[in-house]
Amino acid sequence: MRDYEEVTSFLGQWGPFQRLMYILLSLSSIPNGYVGMAMVFLADIPPHHCRLPFLNSSSYGGPGYNLSLPTQEVKGEVILSRCRRYTERGALDAESIQSTERCLDGFVFSKERYVSTIVTEWNLVCEDAWKAPFSVTVFFFGVLTGSFLSGIISDRYGRKFIFFATMAVQTIFSVIQAASNSWEMFSVLYFIVGMGQIANYCAAFILGSELLNKSCRISFATLGVSLSYAFGYVCLPLFAYFIRDWRMLLLALSVPGFLYIPMWWFIPESPRWLLSQGRIEEAEAIIRAAAKKNGITPPDVIFKRDDTAELMQKDCDGGQNTYTWLDLLRTSNIRNTTLVNLIMWISVGLTYYGLSLNTSNMEGDPYLNCLIAAGSEVLGYSCIFLAASYLPRRVTLPFCLIVCGVVLLIIKFVPEDLNTLTTTLAMVGKTCITGAYGFLYLYCTELFPTVVRNMGLGVTSMASRFGSTVAPYVAYMGTYDKVLPYLLMSGISIITGILSITLPETKDDELPELISQVKPLHCFCQKQRPVERKSQEENIQVGIGLENSHG
Incomplete structure (x- = not known):
């Protein structure tokens, strides 16, 4: 075919x-x-740290934050802690040792790069990172x-x-x-x-x-x-x-x-x-419309019955x-x-x-x-x-x-x-x-x-x-x-x-239409044998046999 x-x-x-x-x-x-x-x-996650309401500042790195938050090292740089704050309120000197706690009053985010992200919108940092x-x-x-x-x-x-x-x-x-x-x-x-x-x-x-x-x-x-x-x-x-x-x-x-x-x-x-x-008439209508757009006169019959026997994929009762x-x-x-x-x-x-x-x-x-x-x-x-x-x-x-x-x-x-x-x-x-x-x-x-x-x-x-x-x-x-x-x-x-x-080679090959036309894998130690070509009648019979056995 x-x-x-x-x-x-x-x-x-x-x-x-x-x-x-x-x-x-x-x-x-x-x-x-x-x-x-x-x-x-x-x-994206902008730089951030705990919000401290008593400082009356909602801007990132505002006055007083550097003395009221612990520090941490990230990629070799010492920055204000992103997820912890001192338990006790007030300014602290660098030598004091104080206990810390998580950010209970939310976070302050840098707006240098973003006005907002979903991270700043819903505080998706620290425990919710x-x-x-x-x-x-x-x-x-x-x-x-x-x-x-x-x-x-x-x-x-x-x-x-x-x-x-x-x-x-x-x-x-x-x-x-x-x-x-x-x-x-x-x-x-x-x-x-x-x-x-x-x-x-x-x-x-x-x-x-x-x-x-x-x-x-x-x-x-x-x-x-x-x-x-x-x-x-x-x-x-x-x-x-x-x-x-x-x-x-x-x-x-x-x-x-x-x-x-x-x-x-x-x-x-x-x-x-x-x-x-099996919708041959609709397929032909599309092909004829494409031919008209290309300025080409199509043949009177585009798809013959022999050409579409396998593509229609009917079972033995004629159903699809x-x-x-x-x-x-x-x-x-x-x-x-x-x-x-x-x-x-x-x-x-x-x-x-x-x-x-x-x-x-x-x-x-x-x-x-x-x-x-x-x-x-x-x-x-x-x-x-x-x-x-x-x-x-x-x-x-x-x-x-x-x-x-x-x-x-x-x-x-x-x-x-x-x-x-x-x-x-x-x-x-x-x-x-x-x-x-x-x-x-x-x-x-x-x-x-x-x-x-x-x-x-x-x-x-x-x-x-x-x-x-x-x-x-x-x-x-x-x-x-x-x-x-x-x-x-x-x-x-x-x-x-x-x-x-x-995987098999497919360059310059026609697209397979049926499951029976799928090529085998190519193993490293196995030489592939050429696929024998069958006559048109044999191909149709194989297609029908597969359909009847799996339909």
Whole structure:
């Protein structure tokens, strides 16, 4: 049978329809770039100390505080204690020994950098310091849940539906979140925003990969959505620099989501998905509309019955099969591919978000550090585009992961006074892991078949959230030992890079349509045997046999 690419080849490679889909779906990823990373500024912890009402001063470091508070050493600098005060009221000389107590009257925060953050709003310091990183963990739990549910919903009800539904969830609940009156309310809403954020990104990725042809797919995956995501990340420190109040910053980051509403009338459903559901007429209507936009006259019959027999996926009674995440474990090939991807995504998610959230612990201005980190993403995605275009998949991914691990390991041996070199090495590692993260989306799209592609990408990207939920605490380690997070992420990256070599090569191959078309893993000590080609009749019989046995 003819494959989908061959059937729709009359559309051309880069007509008005392809350009419009490329641009619109890429631009939709801009908000995703700053929603998850906004907590770098929303939850940053300004300098602070106990409030002492008897001094009649609410400003940080006001008169009398230096004599009424104990001191502590932080990173070699002696400062006023952040969480303790003297038990007895009054001025004390430096030689006296007095008992201390926790801050009973709240805290005074420095306003040199921020007007407010969620930390200053709800005093998330000292005994409650765990709440700030936990808010980020709650967000990633939402991302995890969204990854799981969106894949099932998308493969059952369509790519377009989940794409716009999750965009609405992310935008509307971000606006509501800006009006939170408690930390608990903020965290619950952040969970819902996380559900929409990753689901929207995955849906855009899948929709673009299935609407565009093979020649555009690599560019779309590594430059289109990825660079748009990076551009959103670049916008974050710029917004945060000029808007120092967390509520106004969150509102300013949320409102642009409403600008995407008109896209509903321009972006169609995926014809590949419609064909897999047996909705041939709807798929043909979309292809004909695309041909009209490209100024091309389509053939009288686009999809023949023989061409769509396997894609329709009917069971023996003529009913339509419903796929679940259990189908990702149906055969040994797809099961092994799924398990290896789960491990890789967990590792890459932990390292990527660990390095991103760790920018607040780096020396220097946090806005500049965040801007440099965002710039490293632009470089990472640009490099991965070139690598994906010319290098085998089984070379690109291991190279990115192993180089990232080695660079982060070198930080262990950098003298403490060479902060610039440490920052440079961290950003090189960030560039490599960013490239690996973006590349995984492309690679998974090519590894999983159409009937469970969005589900496969959803489940594996969901696994990365197990890593990202731990990432805030990995970054939090940096407040006590700045080298420890790098050592942890280094070891994980190197091990995962070696494991990724076992995945099959997919460069220049057609996207698989059926579960039976998934390739086996490539073991280090085993030479792969070529897959024998079967006739059209044999392929149809194998497809029907699998459907009857698993339907």
